[in-house]
Amino acid sequence: MENKDIKIGLKVILSVEAQMEFIQQAGDLREVNALLTRVMAKQKIQALIKDSNLTTVCDAVMDLALMGDGNDAENRLLAAAVLGRLSAVARGRENEVFARLPELYDEPPLPIEELADGDEKYYAALSFSALKSSWITEYCTTQAVLTDTAEKARRVLLHTALKSSGSLSMFWQQSQHSFETLRVIESDDTRYKRIRRISSTMNEVVRVWEGEVGPDAGLALADWVAAMTKTSKKDAETAVLTDILDDALAMLLRIIELRFSHALLAPTYIMLDKARTAFGSVLWKEVIRHSNNLDKVRTALKEAALVLARQNRTDKAVMDVLCSAYHSRAQVMPAITAHFSDAHEIEPEVRAWWEQGGQITESQRKAEHRMGNSEDQQIGSLLINVEESKTVMEKLERAVVPFLEISDPPLAETVKKAAARYSEIALAARQLATMRKLKHMDLKGALLEYNPLQHEMLGGHQLGVRKIRVERDGIQKDFGGKIKVLVKPRVTPAD
Incomplete structure (x- = not known):
C-alpha cells in the first residue's frame, strides 16, 4: 500500500481500492472505525460499501473483534458500534451487516458508556436492536438508565427493550429494577434531571408503540413510576418533577388509546395514587397544579363514568380514582354533573349516585328498592292495558248490549256484568297507580328521537333509526323527586 494513498494520522483514503486494502x-x-467515521463525514461511504464490498468490510470488522488480544470485550463493544454505523448507511441491507453479529455475544456486552461519544453509543444500540438474546431486555433497560445524555442511543435501547418484552405491561414490570442504578447519583437535582430524560424518551417510544398492552398495564405503569420516583426529591426542581409526571400521564393515556376497555377499569389509573404517595401531599399539589396532562386523564375518567352510567352501572373504585384525580370529592361532583349534562337517557338513580360522588348509602338505595320496582312495573303494565281496553269496553256496552237484549237477553246480561266488572278493575288499577305515584308519560302518537334505553322498539332494536313514533304509552314513577321510567313506551320507526 502506498503512503500517498493513505494518510494514517487522519485515515483519509483517496481511493476505494486503497480503502478496502487498508480495512x-x-x-x-x-x-477501521476511525477510517469509516472519516469516510462517512466526507459522504464517501456509499462507494466503499457498494455491492460485495459491504460483506467484506463487515467480515473484517468481525474478524478484528474476535481476535482475542486482551481487549476482547472492548473490541466486541466497538464492533457493535462499527456494524451499527454501517447499518445506518446501508439502507435495506441491514441483514448483510448483522449476519455474523450473534457471534460477538454469548453474554451481555460492556456498558455502553464505555464508548467514546453519543454517535458510537447510538450505533451500538442499533446493533443490539438486531439481537434476540435472552439478556437483551435487561441490558437495554439498564443501559438506557445509565447513559447520561446520549438521547438517540437511549431511544433505540428503550424501543429494543419494549419490542423484546412484547407488551407495555411486561416491559414496565421487567425494567423497574434498572432505576436502582441511579442511587449512586447523590444530587437530587442531577438524578431527577436524568430521570426526566428517561421518562421523556420512554414516552416517545410508547407513543409510537402499536403492539400489545398486556395484562394489568395500569398496575405495571404505576409500579414503574413508583420505582423511578421513590428516591429523595428534596433538591429537585418542581418543573422537572412536573415533566416526569406528565410523561407518566401521557403513557397512561396511551394505554387507553390502544385499548379503550382499560379506561373503564379503576386499576388502570392506580398510578395517580402511587405518584401521590411518592411525591408527598404538599409536592403533589404543586406538581398537579402545573400539569399539562392531568386534565386529559380527568376527561378520560369522566368519560368512563359516563359509559358506566349509560349501562346503569355504578363503580366505587372508579369514583375513588376520580377523587384522586381531583383535589377532593367536592370537586368531583360538579365536574361529573357538567359532564353528564347532555346525557338525558341515564337512569335518575344512577345519575344521582355519580353526581353525588357515590355518597348515596346502601341503606338509601335499599329503601328505594323496597318501594317495589318490579311490582310497580306490573301495576304500570296493568294500567296501560286497562286504559287501552277502555274504548273497546265502552263500545261494547253502548253498541253491542242493545242488540243482544233483543236477540239474546241472557248473553246481554252477561256482557253487562263483564263491563261493570271491567269498570271496577279499571278504577282499582287507577287508584293503585296513584298510591304508588305512577302516571302515564302521555307520549302516545308523539314523534321523538330514538333512545334504546328509554324506548322499546316493536320487533326488536333496529340500527340506524333516529326518529320514532310512540305506539303505546309508557309509565313513570316519582321516587322522591327523581323520575324513573318503569314501563318503556313502545315505538316504531317514524319513516
Whole structure:
C-alpha cells in the first residue's frame, strides 16, 4: 500500500481500492472505525460499501473483534458500534451487516458508556436492536438508565427493550429494577434531571408503540413510576418533577388509546395514587397544579363514568380514582354533573349516585328498592292495558248490549256484568297507580328521537333509526323527586 494513498494520522483514503486494502490488512479495530467515521463525514461511504464490498468490510470488522488480544470485550463493544454505523448507511441491507453479529455475544456486552461519544453509543444500540438474546431486555433497560445524555442511543435501547418484552405491561414490570442504578447519583437535582430524560424518551417510544398492552398495564405503569420516583426529591426542581409526571400521564393515556376497555377499569389509573404517595401531599399539589396532562386523564375518567352510567352501572373504585384525580370529592361532583349534562337517557338513580360522588348509602338505595320496582312495573303494565281496553269496553256496552237484549237477553246480561266488572278493575288499577305515584308519560302518537334505553322498539332494536313514533304509552314513577321510567313506551320507526 502506498503512503500517498493513505494518510494514517487522519485515515483519509483517496481511493476505494486503497480503502478496502487498508480495512482488510488492519490489525486494530479502532483504526477501521476511525477510517469509516472519516469516510462517512466526507459522504464517501456509499462507494466503499457498494455491492460485495459491504460483506467484506463487515467480515473484517468481525474478524478484528474476535481476535482475542486482551481487549476482547472492548473490541466486541466497538464492533457493535462499527456494524451499527454501517447499518445506518446501508439502507435495506441491514441483514448483510448483522449476519455474523450473534457471534460477538454469548453474554451481555460492556456498558455502553464505555464508548467514546453519543454517535458510537447510538450505533451500538442499533446493533443490539438486531439481537434476540435472552439478556437483551435487561441490558437495554439498564443501559438506557445509565447513559447520561446520549438521547438517540437511549431511544433505540428503550424501543429494543419494549419490542423484546412484547407488551407495555411486561416491559414496565421487567425494567423497574434498572432505576436502582441511579442511587449512586447523590444530587437530587442531577438524578431527577436524568430521570426526566428517561421518562421523556420512554414516552416517545410508547407513543409510537402499536403492539400489545398486556395484562394489568395500569398496575405495571404505576409500579414503574413508583420505582423511578421513590428516591429523595428534596433538591429537585418542581418543573422537572412536573415533566416526569406528565410523561407518566401521557403513557397512561396511551394505554387507553390502544385499548379503550382499560379506561373503564379503576386499576388502570392506580398510578395517580402511587405518584401521590411518592411525591408527598404538599409536592403533589404543586406538581398537579402545573400539569399539562392531568386534565386529559380527568376527561378520560369522566368519560368512563359516563359509559358506566349509560349501562346503569355504578363503580366505587372508579369514583375513588376520580377523587384522586381531583383535589377532593367536592370537586368531583360538579365536574361529573357538567359532564353528564347532555346525557338525558341515564337512569335518575344512577345519575344521582355519580353526581353525588357515590355518597348515596346502601341503606338509601335499599329503601328505594323496597318501594317495589318490579311490582310497580306490573301495576304500570296493568294500567296501560286497562286504559287501552277502555274504548273497546265502552263500545261494547253502548253498541253491542242493545242488540243482544233483543236477540239474546241472557248473553246481554252477561256482557253487562263483564263491563261493570271491567269498570271496577279499571278504577282499582287507577287508584293503585296513584298510591304508588305512577302516571302515564302521555307520549302516545308523539314523534321523538330514538333512545334504546328509554324506548322499546316493536320487533326488536333496529340500527340506524333516529326518529320514532310512540305506539303505546309508557309509565313513570316519582321516587322522591327523581323520575324513573318503569314501563318503556313502545315505538316504531317514524319513516
